[in-house]
Amino acid sequence: MRITPVLITLALSSVAQAAPVDIPASPNGIAFPADYADWRVISISHRVDNHTLRMILGNDVAIKAARNGQTNPWPDGAILGKVVWKEAAEVNWPTAIAPKAFVHAEFMFRDSKKWTENGTGWGWARWKGADYTPYGENAKIEQECIACHTPVKGRNWVFTTPAAFPAVVK
Amino acid sequence: MRITPVLITLALSSVAQAAPVDIPASPNGIAFPADYADWRVISISHRVDNHTLRMILGNDVAIKAARNGQTNPWPDGAILGKVVWKEAAEVNWPTAIAPKAFVHAEFMFRDSKKWTENGTGWGWARWKGADYTPYGENAKIEQECIACHTPVKGRNWVFTTPAAFPAVVK
Numbered sequence: 185m186r187i188t189p190v191l192i193t194l195a196l197s198s199v200a201q202a203a204p205v206d207i208p209a210s211p212n213g214i215a216f217p218a219d220y221a222d223w224r225v226i227s228i229s230h231r232v233d234n235h236t237l238r239m240i241l242g243n244d245v246a247i248k249a250a251r252n253g254q255t256n257p258w259p260d261g262a263i264l265g266k267v268v269w270k271e272a273a274e275v276n277w278p279t280a281i282a283p284k285a286f287v288h289a290e291f292m293f294r295d296s297k298k299w300t301e302n303g304t305g306w307g308w309a310r311w312k313g314a315d316y317t318p319y320g321e322n323a324k325i326e327q328e329c330i331a332c333h334t335p336v337k338g339r340n341w342v343f344t345t346p347a348a349f350p351a352v353v354k
Numbered sequence: 355m356r357i358t359p360v361l362i363t364l365a366l367s368s369v370a371q372a373a374p375v376d377i378p379a380s381p382n383g384i385a386f387p388a389d390y391a392d393w394r395v396i397s398i399s400h401r402v403d404n405h406t407l408r409m410i411l412g413n414d415v416a417i418k419a420a421r422n423g424q425t426n427p428w429p430d431g432a433i434l435g436k437v438v439w440k441e442a443a444e445v446n447w448p449t450a451i452a453p454k455a456f457v458h459a460e461f462m463f464r465d466s467k468k469w470t471e472n473g474t475g476w477g478w479a480r481w482k483g484a485d486y487t488p489y490g491e492n493a494k495i496e497q498e499c500i501a502c503h504t505p506v507k508g509r510n511w512v513f514t515t516p517a518a519f520p521a522v523v524k
Contacts, residue, residue, distance in 0.1 A: 225394075225409055230400040230452075238450075267519070277505070281400045282397060282515070335446045339446075
C-alpha cells in the first residue's frame with residue numbers, strides 16, 4: 185500500500201486544526217467560526233419578549249470598527265456573533281436576570297463583494313443547541329435573517345449599537 | 355545637565371505604557387486595569403431592580419478558570435470585571451433592552467495571600483463614570499463591596515456563574 189506525501193500532510197493538518205471539523209457548515213456554505221467564544225464583546229441585550237439574554241461578540245476586525253465608529257457600513261472582514269441563552273433569575277440575587285440554557289449562536293459575515301446576491305453585503309448563518317446544529321435546509325435561511333433585520337437596513341442591517349466603553353487615555 | 359540611562363529608560367517606558375497613568379488608583383491602592391475592555395466575557399446580567407445591564411469580563415487567568423470550572427476558589431491572578439450601563443430599549447426592537455449610559459466598572463482581584471486582612475482573598479475596587487473616578491475615600495470601600503457579596507461567601511464571594519459556551523470539539 186502506498187501513501188502519498190499529500191495524504192500524510194492532510195492527515196497531520198486535520199489533527200492540528202481539530203476544532204472546526206466537527207461542526208458542519210451552514211447550508212449556505214458558511215463555515216462555523218470555531219473560535220467565537222474568544223472574541224471580545226461589542227454589546228449585550230435582554231429580549232424580554234422571548235426571555236433570552238444575548239452577547240454580541242465581534243472578531244478583531246469588528247472590534248476595531250466598533251471602537252472607531254466604522255459601523256455604517258461595517259468593513260469587509262467583520263464578523264458579528266450573537267450568542268443566545270434562555271434567561272433565569274440569579275439564585276442569590278433574584279432581580280438579576282442571567283443566562284441559563286444555551287439556545288444558539290448566530291453570525292453576520294461582512295463581505296460587500298461576496299454577498300451581493302442577497303442584497304445586504306453580509307453572509308448570515310446560525311448554529312443551534314449544544315451540538316451547534318446548522319440552522320435551515322438551504323440558502324433560504326438568509327432570507328429569514330434578512331426579513332427580521334429589515335428595520336435596520338439603514339444601519340447596515342445591524343441592530344446592535346456598540347456599548348460605550350469610555351476611553352482610558354484622556 | 356546629565357540624564358542617566360535609567361531616567362531615559364523610565365521616560366521611554368512611560369510613553370510606551372501611556373494608558374494607565376491617567377486613571378488614579380482606588381483608595382485601597384489597587385491600580386486601574388486599563389486593558390479591561392479587551393478582556394473576554396464570562397457572563398452578563400440584567401438588574402431589573404436598578405435598571406442596569408452588566409457584562410462580567412475576565413482577564414486570561416479568569417477565563418481559563420471559568421472554562422475549567424475552577425471557580426471555588428478562583429485561582430490567584432484572576433480578575434473579574436463588572437461593567438455597568440443604564441438600560442434602554444432598542445429603538446428598532448423595543449422589547450430588546452440594551453446598554454445606554456456608562457455607569458461604572460468594578461473589579462475583584464484574586465490573591466489569596468495578599469488580601470487576607472479583609473477576609474475574602476480578593477481585592478475590590480470600582481471606578482465611576484466616563485472619567486473613571488475611583489470610588490470611595492479609603493479602604494472601607496472594600497467593606498461595602500463585601501457586605502453586598504456576603505450571600506455568595508460560599509461561592510468564593512462571586513455571584514456570577516460562567517455562561518455556558520458549548521465546547522466546539524466534541
